[in-house]
Amino acid sequence: MQYLIVKHSHMFFVAVSILLFNIRFFLLQRRPDKSLAGIWKALPHLNDTMLLFTGLWLMKITHFTPFNAPWLAGKIILLLAYIALGMKMMRTRPRSGAFYLLYLTAMACVITIVAFARLKPYF
DSSP, rough: OOHHHHHHHHHHHHHHHHHHHHHHHHHHHTTTSOOOHHEEEEHHHHHHHHHHHHHHHHHHOOOTTTOOHHHHHHHHHHHHHHHHHHHHOOOOOTSSSSHHHHHHHHHHHHHHHHHHHHHHOOO
């Protein structure tokens, strides 16, 4: 029972994180001259903290670690890449080629992370 609650909470925070990232992308793209309001800067940090907390809790419940589950190690590496790409995108001039490339690469990381979570491939 605890596992399902934590798993579904984690999945909820994943969905919110992806949604917030996309909202921030579209706000920056739509109005490149206007900076993001404080809520759009603070809310992702709160959500990502909960995402990290539930992820660590799942690791505790399932006993999966990056050392005994290669797919989890892959997710963590891709997560770090996603964070770096997202930070770089937020600092790049909106509507530039680099802005779009960073966004697409970050979303490719997200898609791969979700695929690893669902399929748990052995590599």
